Amino acid sequence: MSVYNQLKALNIELPPVATPAAAYVPFVRSGNLVFLSGHIARKDGKPWVGQLGKDLGTEEGKAAARAVAIDLLGTLQAAVGDLNKVKRIVKLMSLVNSTPSFTEQHLVTNGASELLGQVFGDKGAHARSAFGVAQIPMGACVEIELIAEVE
Numbered sequence: 001m002s003v004y005n006q007l008k009a010l011n012i013e014l015p016p017v018a019t020p021a022a023a024y025v026p027f028v029r030s031g032n033l034v035f036l037s038g039h040i041a042r043k044d045g046k047p048w049v050g051q052l053g054k055d056l057g058t059e060e061g062k063a064a065a066r067a068v069a070i071d072l073l074g075t076l077q078a079a080v081g082d083l084n085k086v087k088r089i090v091k092l093m094s095l096v097n098s099t100p101s102f103t104e105q106h107l108v109t110n111g112a113s114e115l116l117g118q119v120f121g122d123k124g125a126h127a128r129s130a131f132g133v134a135q136i137p138m139g140a141c142v143e144i145e146l147i148a149e150v151e
Contacts, residue, residue: 003083006119007073014074018042021137027079033090034079034148039071040140047138053102056141061096061104065111068144072112073119080150089116090147092128097136105130112144 007014017026018039027036041048041064048064050056056064077083094109096102109130116124136143 003086003119007083010115010118012070012073012119014077015071017075017078018071026075029079029150032087032149032151034076034150036072036075036079036146036148038093038095038143038145039068039075040136040138041065041068041142042071042140043067047140048142049139050141051097051099052104052108052132052141053099058104058107061108061141062111064142065094065108065144066115067111068142069112069115072144072146076146076148080148083119085151086120086123086148087151088149089120089124089126090149091126092116092147093145094128094130095133095136095143096130097134097139097141098132100132102132105132108142109144 020026024037027034052061092112096105096108098105
């Protein structure tokens with residue numbers, strides 16, 4: 001099944017590439033790998049602000065990570081022109097703005113990982129890291145970067 005059929009079935013419309021907030025580019029292609037810069041969680045077009053374990057619970061964090069994955073897919077499409085050219089999602093790195101006692105960063109990050117699996121099937125299975133951090137730019141609750149292998 002086409003990636004675009006999967007997106008349609010999930011009622012997902014890909015956003016345009018977000019303008020970088022600092023001195024970097026949204027993606028870099030090197031050979032068959034595409035490296036996407038970190039994308040922060042957004043809600044209603046604004047940074048999705050909050051700290052897991054204080055302002056937000058795991059389920060809301062998981063929804064934020066899913067939203068980040070949708071934004072990452074929009075950038076990946078811009079980078080390769082056609083998401084059906086993706087051979088594999090190689091790796092995610094997830095940063096979760098969380099209190100020192102919050103220990104469910106891995107469950108928050110599942111919001112992105114599960115969506116990539118739904119969209120790409122076996123090609124969406126990836127390596128990943130999930131870290132708790134003291135703060136993320138603009139107070140966002142989650143930031144995720146992605147590496148993909150493409151044709």
